[in-house]
Amino acid sequence: MTLDFSRNLDYFWALLPEIVLSVWAMVVLVAGVSGRHRPGQRTDSEGDPDFGQGATLGWLALAGILVAGFFNGWLYGVTEVGHTSMIAVDHFRLFANWIFLLAGALAILISFSYVYRQRLQVGEFYGLILLAITGMMFMAAARDLIVIFLGLEVMSISVYALTAFNRRDRKSGEAGLKYFLLGAFSTGFLLYGIALVYGATGSTNVVAIGASVANGTARTGLLTVGIALLTIGFAFKVSAVPFHMWTPDVYEGAPAPVTAFMSAAVKAAAFVAFLRVFLVGFDAATTYDIWYPIMWWLAAITMVVANLIALVQSNVKRMLAYSSIAHAGYLLVALTAANATAAAGMLFYLLVYTLMNIGAFAVVIAVSHQSEERLQIEDYAGFGWSNPLLGVLLTIFLLSLAGFPGTGGFMGKIYLLQGAADSGLWVLSVILVLSTMVSYWYYLRVAWFMWMREPVSEGQHDLVTAPLPMRLALVASVALILYMGIFPSSALGFAQASVHGLGSLGGGLLGLRP
Amino acid sequence: MNAILTAIGYQSWILHALIWLPVLGMGLVLWVEEERAKTVAFWWSLGVFVLSLGLWWVFDPNSGAMQLQTSAPWIPAWGINYSLGVDGISLFMVLLTTFTSVAAILGSFNYVKQRQRAFYALMLMLEAAVVGVFCATDLFLFYVFFELSLVPMYFIVGIWGGERRIYAAIKFFLFTALGSLLMLVGILYLFFKAKALLGVPTFAYADLLQVPLTLHEQIWLFSAFALAFAVKVPIFPLHTWLPDAHVEAPTPGSVVLAAVLLKMGTYGFFRFVLPLFPGAAMQPTVVTVMLTLGIAGIIYTAWVAAVQPDAKKLVAYTSVAHMGFVVIGVFALTVNGLQGGLMVMISHGLSTGALFLLLGMMYERRHTRLIDAFGGIGRVTPWFATAFVITALASIGLPGTSGFVGEFLALLGTFETHKIMAGFAATGVIFAAYYMLPMVQKVFYNPLDKPESRAMKDLSHREIAILAPMVALMILIGWYPTPILRRMEPSVRAVIERVESATPAATATSEPSTAPAPNPTTDLAEAREPSAARRSPGEAVDASPGTRDHGAHDAAHPMTRTTS
Structure with missing residues (x-):
């Protein structure tokens, strides 16, 4: 099927996954209010608890993700006329969509018992997750700054609400408010940046901006300020240092499945949009010279600072928050490199990161009894020997986050380093590996508490359970991580092919810099 | 003897077997019950050692080239091959590894009383990784094995070690990781140069040897590689992790650490530092x-x-x-x-x-x-x-x-x-x-x-x-x-x-x-x-x-x- 966007109806086809998902979100929402069972009323004493209505809605939401995934796959058979429309139908977007859908599916799977035990409003919870994914998919699809803004807002507002979702928990409310205020502030920067870029180039379309920049009709002064403001807006969303202040508090306060979801998916969405705007819109050599040093320093400072602060964290959720900031730093290296390898590396890394980060959070949720207790690192003492399977899984996730051979995290890091090498960013590469080395300490610290310390008290870990949906998510993510670590070829090829659509725009994406 | 070995196709599978049999044994050890783990591990490692002895005969002593080479594409997009080979330098390291593994496993029968399955599984994993280090003829593969050998040793020292075992384990891990990560950048630099020179991505040792490097580049790369191996050897000012690791490690851990892990460092000088950067080495x-x-x-x-x-x-x-x-x-x-x-x-x-x-x-x-x-x-x-x-x-x-x-x-x-x-x-x-x-x-x-x-x-x-x-x-x-x-x-x-x-x-x-x-x-x-x-x-x-x-x-x- 060929889409010609001069016919308005064709936008419908191009946005089919988004439309399906947003409608599905409404359905889940309505089903949540109209259901007769209140969540948490039914319990089975034997075996896995029956999650009551929560389970029904959870599987319903998962079905929605499946359907959206089906249409996402269908879009592979679709070609668009021209490459300048508001909505892109390229493989780059579709790859990013897979990441969001995967993150959403895993987040829903690991939240079944959490939502049940915390007696959260299931309908709203899953509905908001679906809505957030819709927003992310808009961001990945957008070739227009305004659409990016819309997607960003849909995503952000859903995630603000999700962060504050546990209204019995004051920390959750505090985190939500903090996230909302700072998020709104940063959106202001982004919006003003969009306005200035529009003023400088006369368009909000990324491709038109790129053309205007390339033929020199853009006003440099205005454009420079616009780029700087856009960078701040995006840097906030990907939580790059020094715009990361909100991250640890929000990640710590938010319900754990939400933290898992947003640390992976929100970051991925922001990075995908970031990449498209900067590599398609601001790809001319003169513009690259403007943002290259900014990005270089952002990447370097983020990697170093985040890893150093993560060293001293004793709360596991907070440690993972700083770790996620550090990973944003690694991904910024790819953005700085600004070539096809780096772009593909970023996609690959985002995919792996989603898997390993949500996997690690899943075990954290299990250890904390599907609530917000037992989050200190001491609570992991001897955990590995009392729950060997979960222990081994968490060890694999941590090794992958640390970038150890045999795991997807290692291949991802190699991919990022290759991208950096292609642009000759050797100093940044060395900073990357040195900060990785620092990160070994805090990832391994969890491993040593798990395996090398004795439990503080007998039966300390007896109540740790991983219900069936969570086991599914764990097995899926660990299998994919090992598969991508040992036989990465197919995933690498997939990522590489997905970037082609981006490169065919005629921008200077390839060989931008010697 | 040679005829018998050739008849069973020994040359074609032995290097794969030396790496993957211990991995298989690892699964087996984890599967059997706790009391039998040590016996299984011992006989398994002994079998691997006996198999490895055949290398002595099939190895051609008059050739200085890589022998018994096998290669299979692993990650074609990056030119990474799963390629193995031995020469006069690595042959004895491989034999030493298989021999020491048997001795260390037999020597830990009385020492390791708890969590035996995990222990012997890690010992076998270590053996596989170290043999891989000595046999790899692809720099990427080498790096993977080099890093992988850290993980089992980290856990062996950290779980079964003495009083200050965690300190020793983490110190061992961080010291060696520091060097090897910088070497990774060096390997990628070589890879990048080779890609520019040959037009195809490759991590193969033989290809990377062809890359002409200026003296300036050689000095930098030499430093990166030499640091990685110097920590492992360990060379004088970088040796402080070694006494800690040795004292805290359980006996079999010390044995393997001394007998083969340190050799990975010196082996690196023979195999990589001198041939790849002769200008700097001279x-x-x-x-x-x-x-x-x-x-x-x-x-x-x-x-x-x-x-x-x-x-x-x-x-x-x-x-x-x-x-x-x-x-x-x-x-x-x-x-x-x-x-x-x-x-x-x-x-x-x-x-x-x-x-x-x-x-x-x-x-x-x-x-x-x-x-x-x-x-x-x-x-x-x-x-x-x-x-x-x-x-x-x-x-x-x-x-x-x-x-x-x-x-x-x-x-x-x-x-x-x-x-x-x-x-x-x-x-x-x-x-x-x-x-x-x-x-x-x-x-x-x-x-x-x-x-x-x-x-x-x-x-x-x-x-x-x-x-x-x-x-x-x-x-x-x-x-x-x-x-x-x-x-x-x-x-x-x-x-x-x-x-x-x-x-x-x-x-x-x-x-x-x-x-x-x-x-x-x-x-x-x-x-x-x-x-x-x-x-x-x-x-x-x-x-x-x-x-x-x-x-x-x-x-x-x-x-x-x-x-x-």
């Missing part, structure tokens, strides 16, 4: 610095070892001293020096491995490692004392033991190019006697005044079974090293030729001592000299019954005669 400053560090390691750690009250720590420090001999052997940049370095690696693997086993047995009996706590147990444990003394003498480098061959050749090689340096290094042999012999005396030959020591049991049959082959090999190699030297020589010579041919500019400006290229023929004669002089006694030992490599030497004899 720089007089670099050579001087490396030799100085090697000698500093030998002398400094000898003095530190001499005052250690803890026998295990003493032996740990001697490891650094021995590795110092390897370093000077390597950076003497002569055939003798390199061969001596390799021989020290083998000998150190045997003698220090055995020493750690013996110390472990002492600890199991008395629960202390303090030298002064024993007081003359030689009277009640004669077999123990015999094994210990022979091992200690091999460690010192007494003529007639394996330690002598290596240290002599390393010193000889150094003397050819750096006479004064060799003089300083030679004092290390004296110091070795200075720290080792008092320890032997205090433990075995002082008056037996400690009541606990009177009740000490002598070696059990199992312990004799572990130690006898090691002791026999130490003596055998000491009297008759030729079969080993002969197999090493072509590969070592290839390394030297590569270093010398690649850098006419560097040699022209170097200091006088390195300028005259050693004459190959006299070189060869000198290399043979120590072994040739002892040929007849060697045969006498060889003819005695009960030595492990009996058949091997019989097979090797006629060929040795014809070539020399």
Whole structure:
């Protein structure tokens, strides 16, 4: 099927996954209010608890993700006329969509018992997750700054609400408010940046901006300020240092499945949009010279600072928050490199990161009894020997986050380093590996508490359970991580092919810099 | 023998088997019940060792090239192949690894009482990773195995170690990771240059050798690689993780650490640092610095070892001293020096491995490692004392033991190019006697005044079974090293030729001592000299019954005669 966007109806086809998902979100929402069972009323004493209505809605939401995934796959058979429309139908977007859908599916799977035990409003919870994914998919699809803004807002507002979702928990409310205020502030920067870029180039379309920049009709002064403001807006969303202040508090306060979801998916969405705007819109050599040093320093400072602060964290959720900031730093290296390898590396890394980060959070949720207790690192003492399977899984996730051979995290890091090498960013590469080395300490610290310390008290870990949906998510993510670590070829090829659509725009994406 | 091995297609699958059989054994050990784990692990590793022995026959001693090469595409997009091979440098490292794994597993029967399945699984995983390091002929694959070997060791030290095990484990991990991560950047740089030069992505060792590098690049890359391996060796100022790791590690952990993990570092110098960056390696400053560090390691750690009250720590420090001999052997940049370095690696693997086993047995009996706590147990444990003394003498480098061959050749090689340096290094042999012999005396030959020591049991049959082959090999190699030297020589010579041919500019400006290229023929004669002089006694030992490599030497004899 060929889409010609001069016919308005064709936008419908191009946005089919988004439309399906947003409608599905409404359905889940309505089903949540109209259901007769209140969540948490039914319990089975034997075996896995029956999650009551929560389970029904959870599987319903998962079905929605499946359907959206089906249409996402269908879009592979679709070609668009021209490459300048508001909505892109390229493989780059579709790859990013897979990441969001995967993150959403895993987040829903690991939240079944959490939502049940915390007696959260299931309908709203899953509905908001679906809505957030819709927003992310808009961001990945957008070739227009305004659409990016819309997607960003849909995503952000859903995630603000999700962060504050546990209204019995004051920390959750505090985190939500903090996230909302700072998020709104940063959106202001982004919006003003969009306005200035529009003023400088006369368009909000990324491709038109790129053309205007390339033929020199853009006003440099205005454009420079616009780029700087856009960078701040995006840097906030990907939580790059020094715009990361909100991250640890929000990640710590938010319900754990939400933290898992947003640390992976929100970051991925922001990075995908970031990449498209900067590599398609601001790809001319003169513009690259403007943002290259900014990005270089952002990447370097983020990697170093985040890893150093993560060293001293004793709360596991907070440690993972700083770790996620550090990973944003690694991904910024790819953005700085600004070539096809780096772009593909970023996609690959985002995919792996989603898997390993949500996997690690899943075990954290299990250890904390599907609530917000037992989050200190001491609570992991001897955990590995009392729950060997979960222990081994968490060890694999941590090794992958640390970038150890045999795991997807290692291949991802190699991919990022290759991208950096292609642009000759050797100093940044060395900073990357040195900060990785620092990160070994805090990832391994969890491993040593798990395996090398004795439990503080007998039966300390007896109540740790991983219900069936969570086991599914764990097995899926660990299998994919090992598969991508040992036989990465197919995933690498997939990522590489997905970037082609981006490169065919005629921008200077390839060989931008010697 | 060769015909039988060829008939079963040994050459085509052995290297894969040596890596993947331990992995398979790992699964098996995890699957059987707790009490049987050690038996399964032992027989499994023994089987792997027996399989690896065939390498001795199928290896062509006259070729310096990579042999038994196999290759399969792994990540084609990045030009990464799963390619393996052995040459004269790695052959003995592989054999040492499979041999030490058996000894270490057998030696941990009494030491490891808890969580046995996990322990033996990790030991087998370690064996697989280390064999992979020595066989990989693709730099990416090498790096993967190099890093992977860290994980099992980290857990072995951290879970089954002593009081300060976590500190030791993390220190070990971070130190070695620091170096190897920088090496990764270096590997990627080489990869990037090779891609630009050849047009296709490749990590293959043979391809990366073709990459022309300016001296400036070579110095940087040399630093990155040398740092990675120097931490692992460990070379003098970077050695501080080693005593901690050794003292805290359980006996089998120490054995594997000393016998094979350290060799990964020195092996890296042979395999990668010298051939890839010959220009940097030939720089007089670099050579001087490396030799100085090697000698500093030998002398400094000898003095530190001499005052250690803890026998295990003493032996740990001697490891650094021995590795110092390897370093000077390597950076003497002569055939003798390199061969001596390799021989020290083998000998150190045997003698220090055995020493750690013996110390472990002492600890199991008395629960202390303090030298002064024993007081003359030689009277009640004669077999123990015999094994210990022979091992200690091999460690010192007494003529007639394996330690002598290596240290002599390393010193000889150094003397050819750096006479004064060799003089300083030679004092290390004296110091070795200075720290080792008092320890032997205090433990075995002082008056037996400690009541606990009177009740000490002598070696059990199992312990004799572990130690006898090691002791026999130490003596055998000491009297008759030729079969080993002969197999090493072509590969070592290839390394030297590569270093010398690649850098006419560097040699022209170097200091006088390195300028005259050693004459190959006299070189060869000198290399043979120590072994040739002892040929007849060697045969006498060889003819005695009960030595492990009996058949091997019989097979090797006629060929040795014809070539020399």
